[in-house]
Amino acid sequence: MHKIAIGGFDGVHIAHKELINRADKVVIIEKGSSLTPGFDRLEYINKPFDFLFLDDIKHLSPYEFIEYLKKLNAKEIIVGEDFRFGHNRSGDISLLKEHFKVEVIKEIKIQGTGVHAKTIRELIRKGEISKANDFLGRFYKIKGTKIKGQGLGKKELVATINIELFKPYTQPKSGVYATKTNGFDSITFLGIRSTDNNFSIETHILDIEVDFSGLIEIEFVEFLRENRKFESLSALKEAIKQDIQNCKSVLNSRKNSYAKQYA
Numbered sequence: 628m629h630k631i632a633i634g635g636f637d638g639v640h641i642a643h644k645e646l647i648n649r650a651d652k653v654v655i656i657e658k659g660s661s662l663t664p665g666f667d668r669l670e671y672i673n674k675p676f677d678f679l680f681l682d683d684i685k686h687l688s689p690y691e692f693i694e695y696l697k698k699l700n701a702k703e704i705i706v707g708e709d710f711r712f713g714h715n716r717s718g719d720i721s722l723l724k725e726h727f728k729v730e731v732i733k734e735i736k737i738q739g740t741g742v743h744a745k746t747i748r749e750l751i752r753k754g755e756i757s758k759a760n761d762f763l764g765r766f767y768k769i770k771g772t773k774i775k776g777q778g779l780g781k782k783e784l785v786a787t788i789n790i791e792l793f794k795p796y797t798q799p800k801s802g803v804y805a806t807k808t809n810g811f812d813s814i815t816f817l818g819i820r821s822t823d824n825n826f827s828i829e830t831h832i833l834d835i836e837v838d839f840s841g842l843i844e845i846e847f848v849e850f851l852r853e854n855r856k857f858e859s860l861s862a863l864k865e866a867i868k869q870d871i872q873n874c875k876s877v878l879n880s881r882k883n884s885y886a887k888q889y890a
């Protein structure tokens with residue numbers, strides 16, 4: 628018999644963790660996610676799981692969904708107070724309580740704001756990355772692969788890895804960020820480049836020369852500045868020098884943030 632947590636769990640944020648930690652099985656319902664799209668979530672859920680797609684189950688009546696939970700051998704269900712289920716979200720917690728023991732987690736907030744995936748997405752789009760990180764309980768991470776760049780960075784500015792994302796992640800506001808790339812201290816630019824008017828995501832690894840060919844993972848630590856248009860390459864180069872200084876001091880001051888996540 629299982630204790631089952633149910634939800635979308637996009638981002639696997641600190642409130643989701645409260646539910647997941649109490650459960651011995653997790654039912655993940657994919658309903659359009661962009662913080663931890665698809666199976667990215669599994670990296671943060673170290674429990675047995677069932678992965679469902681909303682499109683496949685949304686026609687189920689609340690009773691049919693309850694039948695599904697019974698087949699999973701559910702003894703206890705753990706959900707947040709806003710949980711609803713079944714066709715048109717017509718089933719509620721009181722109906723669930725007629726069939727199972729239910730643990731209802733009161734809405735978890737940080738400084739008065741409810742922790743929800745929707746709120747985190749908005750913060751990321753606004754560039755409020757450290758607030759988003761506090762809600763996530765870790766650095767916001769996107770994944771992709773290396774693509775060919777303009778070849779200008781290494782020659783004229785600093786060497787950068789150009790990245791194409793695997794999935795439609797929530798895109799942080801354009802600009803320059805202090806980041807970790809595959810675990811290395813790095814600085815990342817994201818936006819329309821003034822050098823060729825194309826959108827790019829590019830990362831410069833600080834202080835050491837490393838190159839990556841496969842999976843690239845970028846964790847966003849802090850927003851440093853807005854994307855700007857530069858008159859000349861030398862002006863851009865000067866700005867990048869300053870960015871790197873700022874980036875190092877930010878990364879130094881955040882060294883121990885979320886240390887527990889990586890323990």
Ligand SMILES: Cc1cc2nc3c(=O)[nH]c(=O)nc-3n(C[C@H](O)[C@H](O)[C@H](O)COP(=O)(O)O)c2cc1C
Pocket residue numbers: 775776777778779780781784785786787788789803814815816819820821822823829830831853854855856857863867870871
């Ligand atoms: C730290 C950093 C900051 C950057 N800031 C800007 C910027 O504000 N505006 C811009 O158009 N490009 C910016 N860029 C991107 C450069 O234009 C880009 O690195 C250059 O076009 C070389 O591209 P490549 O790596 O494809 O050769 C920045 C790059 C880095 C590494």
Ligand SMILES: Nc1ncnc2c1ncn2[C@@H]1O[C@H](COP(=O)(O)OP(=O)(O)OP(=O)(O)O)[C@@H](O)[C@H]1O
Pocket residue numbers: 633634635636637642643646705706707708709710732733734735736741742743744745746
């Ligand atoms: N802040 C919270 N406090 C307690 N429980 C929560 C909180 N946020 C979500 N839950 C619960 O976690 C489970 C997963 O919910 P869901 O995936 O809808 O999370 P969410 O972050 O609120 O997402 P969205 O913003 O997309 O609605 C549900 O049982 C939900 O009730």
